[in-house]
Amino acid sequence: MQKGERTRQAILEQATNLASVVGLDGLSIGNLATHTGLSKSGLFGHFGSKENLQVETLKAASSLFKDRVVVPALAVERGVPRLNELFERWLSWDTNTGLEGGCIFITASAELDDKPGQARDFLVLRWREWNEVIRRIAEGAVERGHFRSDLDCTQFAYDLNNIFFGFQHAARLLGNEDAYKRVRASFERLVRDSKR
Amino acid sequence: MQKGERTRQAILEQATNLASVVGLDGLSIGNLATHTGLSKSGLFGHFGSKENLQVETLKAASSLFKDRVVVPALAVERGVPRLNELFERWLSWDTNTGLEGGCIFITASAELDDKPGQARDFLVLRWREWNEVIRRIAEGAVERGHFRSDLDCTQFAYDLNNIFFGFQHAARLLGNEDAYKRVRASFERLVRDSKR
DNA sequence: GACAAAAACGAACGTTCGTGCTTTTATAGG
């Protein structure tokens, strides 16, 4: 790997972390320059535009998420164990990767919903893929006989996302100390309902 | 009511709507000046600072929410009917009040979680109050015998908030056409679980 | 209508924004 690529990766690592705290809007070129110690122009050399920086930041975060959450979960046996692994990895992926602001995708979702452009498009694609991952895992649980055969797996994915969104809010804005207890109770209820 | 107060109310109405779309960050003095047709200085005359504008905007939205969601729901008979009313009113409060960007509190929550200050503090208070409203309604349903007597009403409130957060995301970012169907299925499951 | 107070404007300010372009510095390969 050459210097440019190494620098670029280092920048994206910091950009991802910063964006998880201050959002993509707060990820200004100037703010990032301060954090990386590079000049603004130097950053532009790597990314060309703020929009592209945002897109690349989301891409970097997606890779991280895939490596730390999705792929390891898919290595677990199908059915409820896989789902449990996915859930636990989702819960801890931010802290395990050093993201100080929680799940960057949730933060970005609120920001980008009224901002058409490449970043929004990319994010929407990722959410759809993520929904598909959950849906397939739920289907696997049905096939293994863990979940009832008439489960609406799309609804399951929808409900699991509810849980993630609510958790971020409870943990981040409200600083609920019992947010982990609550989110687990929500998840267990969803799993229980999927069995009956 | 004097001219100043009438103007102020008109500004807050527009600020609330704008903030529901672009968030409190996007509610810049310049942006609001453009929307209201006032000068920036004129707006400062009313609010004194951007932070105060944000706080007053949240207050105006809270009043609206109370008038349109909470108070009418509390007028319905206790128990599940009241809960149903609260849910339906939550679902429609943005469109019924002309807020084009969905629930301003959810938008603000993502923005303010890393921004200490008066606006954040106000928002946190409001969420806690809202949680209390839900918790009490759930307790009423327990007392009326609609819900089982060992229901954890705090968890109920937590779960209902999950539903609201997930819905905003599905409707706004993902533009899911079936978001209303999904959110209702989520709610019905929560109610069903609370009965058993 | 007079007049004081309120409402609103306009100009200015320093800061930050995203971006472009030239110059300087660092890297990589022979």
Added chain:
DNA sequence: CCTATAAAAGCACGAACGTTCGTTTTTGTC
């Protein structure tokens, strides 16, 4: 070490930001 290329800096720009302050316009009361 040399040299071409890549990486980065520095400077500049116009626009937007939040805010201040003096001036103008409007309002409300007598």
